[in-house]
Amino acid sequence: MRPWKVLRRFSVRSLRHRLILTSLVVVLLPILIVGGVLEHQGRQALIEEKQNKLFTLARILDFELGAGGFDALIAALPSGWDDRDAAIAYLNTRLEAVTDLVAQAEAGIGVGYYSKRLDVIVTYGPSPLYDTTIGQSIAPDHPGRQVMATGTPDIAFGSLVRGQVLNAMWPIVRNGEVHGYIWANEFTEAVERQQSVIDRAVLFSALGGLLVALLIIQATSRSLSNDVGVIVNGLQHLKRDxxxxxxxxxxxxxxxxxxxxxxxxxxxxxxxxxxxxxxxVADGIVAIDVEGRVTAFNPAAEALYSVSADRVIGRPYHELFVDGTDMNSVLLDTLETGRTHIGVTLRMPHSDPSLKITASSSVLRDGDGHRIGAVVVLKDVSERDRLMVQVMQADRLAALGELTAGIAHEIRNPLTSIRGFMQYLAESKSTQDWQEYGPLIIRQVDSLNHIISELLAFGRPRPPRIGRVRLNQIAKEMVFLAQGRSEARIELDLADDMPEIDADGEALKQALLNLIINALQAIDAEGSVTITTRRQGADRVTITVRDDGVGLSPQNLEKVFDPFFSTKPEGTGLGLAMVHRIIASHDGSIRLDSTEGKGTVVTIVLPITAPNAQEKPE
CATH class of the missing domain: 1.20.5 (Single alpha-helices involved in coiled-coils or other helix-helix interfaces)
Structure with missing residues (x-):
């Protein structure tokens, strides 16, 4: 069986076993890591200590050789280097005492000299054990040859002249020339014995630490397991109470x-x-679970359904209220499809026909987002609707009163002027007075006729004559007509990708010309008006009229589309109201943004394809 499967089977037994296992892993890993590091560092320290000792012995022998090296010793030999055997014997005689003395420093130590020129071992101490090696050459792959070739100290493990040793080799350098090398070595068996001592010490320390940790873990886990058991049992009781x-x-x-x-x-x-x-809560609330059984039924729902909660809780909602009726249950639809319903008007079974109920349903989910049922909120809006009818009637009466006041104001001024002129002319016998004031009276009558005409157009708008029109072309034509009315600058910023739209071209011309004239009247001769067209998404276009004129105050901004409201002394207040009606008849929208002293922006949004595009013009 695989190890992790064994651990998995063990870990599911109890929390205490999991704590013990986890703690052992947590404790064992550091102990193993620390033990391994200590063992490695101990070995490294031992090797470094051996290396330092052996190199120290080699340097001592190098010092004892003197500044002249082998050449200074051979100088005392009459035959010199010419007689090889004599040179080997002479060097051995002179250096053997030194190597034997150094070799006695510690048991198992071997030291000696090697002559590069003679390519032989000239001494090897302790000599009683290794004098047979005198005059031998080292193998071609011996690391000592690398030391003589590079002049660099080296140390090596391996099987050399006297067996498996740790061999430190020190080059004999005189006047920049390598004359040979000195070695100091020790059997690896001695090194391994010392390493074994370190390994045993680390192992015993790790086992001791593990045993102590196991005892502590055992006691701690037992105490922790008991406390956790108290919590588990307490939670079981909390589920019930x-x-x-x-x-x-x-x-x-x-x-x-x-x-x-x-x-x-x-x-x-x-x-x-x-x-x-x-x-x-005054609204009826009914909740069901995923199987359609009622789980919540508040007193307001009891009053609406004329049944007590005790009789419906836990029973299927469908059987209680839907079976045998033509009632469409938004609650069950939400449970089945997940669709949310907002403000759906319902007819409650066995209820007062005048009672009007709206239902809003949504899905119930738990903390993980899983569906656990559905809920519906039932609101009695009968009284609200009655109040809304009364409010709408009051609004209509208020609007009618405001409209009547506006009409009276607009008609009274010309009538007052006419009455004054007629009073004056009634007492005058001069034909010149009639000639002078007659045209004035006619102009006042024309003003009254203009007001009545605009009022009739506003009150009885004709349906739009829908056709394919180009908004950019309409903008160019209306700018051309408006340029003669003011010295101000009118700029066009027309999009190249503007499509043809379904609209009443003449009505749009009237609305756009009205907006441009209003903008020109709001600026001085140095001001400017900009007309911009843009495509908005796949199904709408916008046209914007922007000016840098006087702007509107915040209190007037809310009234600009009201009939007979105008900030101009000579205005009738029906122009923007007509514009609003024209845009609304095209299923569009109009928005006016203005900052007093900075200017006004009017934005019109129109559909590319009007809903009544198939209608034929009358």
């Missing part, structure tokens, strides 16, 4: 218990609050 707290504990687990008890109390308070809200 939120009023039964978990017994207090110490330390961090005590803080957890306090938090759980506090959460249980908050949950109990929230449940009580939810129940109180359901009881107190």
């Amino acid at each position: 939120l009023r039964r707290p978990i017994p207090p504990l110490r330390d961090e687990l005590g803080a957890i218990v306090d938090a759980i008890n506090a959460m249980a109390k908050d949950l109990l308070d929230a449940r009580s609050l939810t129940e109180n809200i359901l009881v107190s």
